[in-house]
Amino acid sequence: MAKPTDRDAHYFRAKREGYVARSVYKLIEIDKRFKIFRSGAGVIDLGASPGSWATFASERVGAKGFVTAIDLNPIRARLPANVRCIEADVAAADDEEIRAWGFPVHTVISDMAPKTSGVRFADQARSLELAIAALRVAELTLEIGGNFIVKVFQSADADRFVRDLRAQFRDVKIVKPDASRAASWEVFVVATRFLGQEKRRGEKPQDTE
Numbered sequence: 001m002a003k004p005t006d007r008d009a010h011y012f013r014a015k016r017e018g019y020v021a022r023s024v025y026k027l028i029e030i031d032k033r034f035k036i037f038r039s040g041a042g043v044i045d046l047g048a049s050p051g052s053w054a055t056f057a058s059e060r061v062g063a064k065g066f067v068t069a070i071d072l073n074p075i076r077a078r079l080p081a082n083v084r085c086i087e088a089d090v091a092a093a094d095d096e097e098i099r100a101w102g103f104p105v106h107t108v109i110s111d112m113a114p115k116t117s118g119v120r121f122a123d124q125a126r127s128l129e130l131a132i133a134a135l136r137v138a139e140l141t142l143e144i145g146g147n148f149i150v151k152v153f154q155s156a157d158a159d160r161f162v163r164d165l166r167a168q169f170r171d172v173k174i175v176k177p178d179a180s181r182a183a184s185w186e187v188f189v190v191a192t193r194f195l196g197q198e199k200r201r202g203e204k205p206q207d208t209e
Contacts, residue, residue, distance in 0.1 A: 026177040026180060029175075031056075039065065040061060050075065051083075057107070057109065066083070098136070099140055112150075113130065114130060120185075125155075127152050143196075148192075173191075175189075
C-alpha cells in the first residue's frame, strides 16, 4: 500500500477532528492568515456541500452569529444549530432571493467548482462563471468592510476578474493553500474590506500576490 503523502494526511486529519471534508483546511489556513471571520457575524457559504466550510465558519462566528449554507445538492452532514441549509442555484437566484439568505452579512465564502470535463479551457470558463455568480451575491449582501473568498481556476480571464475586484475591495490577494492538491488549477481570491458605495477615488488597493 502506498504511504500517504502530506496532502493525503489532510483527509485523515479531517476525520480525526470531526470535519466532513479535507477542504476545511484551505479555509482554516486562509482565516488564520487574513482573520476573515468575526464573532457574532453573518456568513453566506456558497457551494457548501458536504458542509466542512459551514461547520468551521459556524465555529468562528459563534452562537450569536449565523451561517447560511447554499448548494444545489442537499447537505446531509449534521451541522451546528447556527447553520441553516438552502438548496438553490446561485447563478439563477434573483436579487430578492439572494438577500433573503442574509443581509447584510460580514463574509461571503465560495468553494463552488464546476464538474470538470478535462477540457481545460471549458473548465476554466465555467469556474469563472461561478466566481462571477458568487461575486454578485457578495455585492448584494455584504456590509461595508465585509470579506469575500472565492475559488477560481487559474486563467487569463480569472486574472482580469481579480483585477476588477480591486475597485470593490480595499485588499485583494490570491492564495493557494497548502491543503490544495499540487496538481489542482484552483486558487482562492481573498478580498477584504468591501467598499460598497463608499468607494474612494484615487486610493489604490494593495496588489495581489
